[in-house]
Amino acid sequence: MSVIKIDRLTKMYGKSRGVSDISFEVEEGEIFGFIGPNGAGKSTTIRTLLGLIHPTSGGATIFGKDITTAGPEIAEDIGYLPSEVFYYDNMKVIDLLNYSASFYKKDCSQRIKELAELLDLDLKRKIEDLSLGNKKKVGIIQGLLHEPKLLILDEPTSGLDPLMQQKFFNLLRQENEKGVTILFSSHILSEVQRLCDRVAIIKDGEIVQVERISVLKEKNHKSFKIEPKGELDLETFNLPGVTDLKWEHHAIRFLYQGDINTMMKKIAQVEIANVWIEEPDLEEIFMHYYEKEA
Numbered sequence: 001m002s003v004i005k006i007d008r009l010t011k012m013y014g015k016s017r018g019v020s021d022i023s024f025e026v027e028e029g030e031i032f033g034f035i036g037p038n039g040a041g042k043s044t045t046i047r048t049l050l051g052l053i054h055p056t057s058g059g060a061t062i063f064g065k066d067i068t069t070a071g072p073e074i075a076e077d078i079g080y081l082p083s084e085v086f087y088y089d090n091m092k093v094i095d096l097l098n099y100s101a102s103f104y105k106k107d108c109s110q111r112i113k114e115l116a117e118l119l120d121l122d123l124k125r126k127i128e129d130l131s132l133g134n135k136k137k138v139g140i141i142q143g144l145l146h147e148p149k150l151l152i153l154d155e156p157t158s159g160l161d162p163l164m165q166q167k168f169f170n171l172l173r174q175e176n177e178k179g180v181t182i183l184f185s186s187h188i189l190s191e192v193q194r195l196c197d198r199v200a201i202i203k204d205g206e207i208v209q210v211e212r213i214s215v216l217k218e219k220n221h222k223s224f225k226i227e228p229k230g231e232l233d234l235e236t237f238n239l240p241g242v243t244d245l246k247w248e249h250h251a252i253r254f255l256y257q258g259d260i261n262t263m264m265k266k267i268a269q270v271e272i273a274n275v276w277i278e279e280p281d282l283e284e285i286f287m288h289y290y291e292k293e294a
């Protein structure tokens with residue numbers, strides 16, 4: 001079942017484009033990455049889903065309900081972490097969290113304690129005394145305290161140190177194992193690669209691809225590094241499907257998309273000292289993808 005179904009959604013800000021004609025679905029139980037460079041339209045999509053802004057055309061459903069007509073009802077089962085968090089500084093953390101919890105029809109006090117312990121956050125401190133990272137933790141707890149069925153996270157890791165990021169990712173995995181669906185927006189490819197099952201790539205307000213991370217890595221390119229014995233012309237490997245062909249120290253490097261047997265036969269024709277065939281990381285794939293599409 002689709003938890004989020006976006007159907008031909010367009011959002012214009014006056015004459016300028018927020019997102020245009022985007023469609024994709026997030027299935028129940030998925031950790032779904034939403035990735036693209038700054039200004040691509042991730043926050044616009046998320047804010048539309050949450051009913052904070054209204055679509056210009058097209059629309060979306062969450063849990064099968066229309067975002068424009070059933071917003072408050074849907075919101076009860078969503079946890080949202082905005083990319084930037086703003087608070088009334090002179091409140092204590094616990095008071096703020098209790099206030100957030102008061103919007104839900106359940107007792108969240110135990111969950112608040114558990115999460116604060118896990119994230120190592122002192123509930124008695126005043127918000128104004130907190131570092132950026134600790135403020136972010138308050139946002140994370142706010143998003144999770146009512147045990148939502150869907151988590152929508154907009155660039156959630158900014159401001160968290162690597163150790164806390166790791167804890168946060170573990171927490172997300174635990175939530176996901178309990179059945180929580182997660183939409184995770186980011187411009188950092190490595191974190192999407194670590195966490196997500198599938199990903200939608202957005203560029204200039206349009207979805208350019210929706211794919212499993214594993215397929216993206218397999219289908220796209222292999223990274224080759226070949227160290228020849230003696231001299232070899234770089235042009236030897238200038239074959240269909242080869243890109244980014246270059247010398248790197250004593251080795252020839254390139255990305256290859258195509259039948260692996262063709263490439264292995266070609267390599268067998270030359271004298272080599274060593275060969276490395278690797279999956280490129282997502283960064284390489286995306287850079288290549290963006291350049292190709294540009």
Ligand SMILES: Nc1ncnc2c1ncn2[C@@H]1O[C@H](COP(=O)(O)OP(=O)(O)OP(=O)(O)O)[C@@H](O)[C@H]1O
Nearest residue numbers: 013016017018036037038039040041042043044045
């Ligand atoms: N309130 C607004 N008024 C006018 N234009 C806006 C507004 N909010 C966003 N935009 C424009 O819409 C486009 C998409 O922006 P959006 O913030 O959704 O991108 P993003 O992918 O979330 O990027 P970032 O990570 O930088 O927030 C950009 O061109 C941006 O300038």
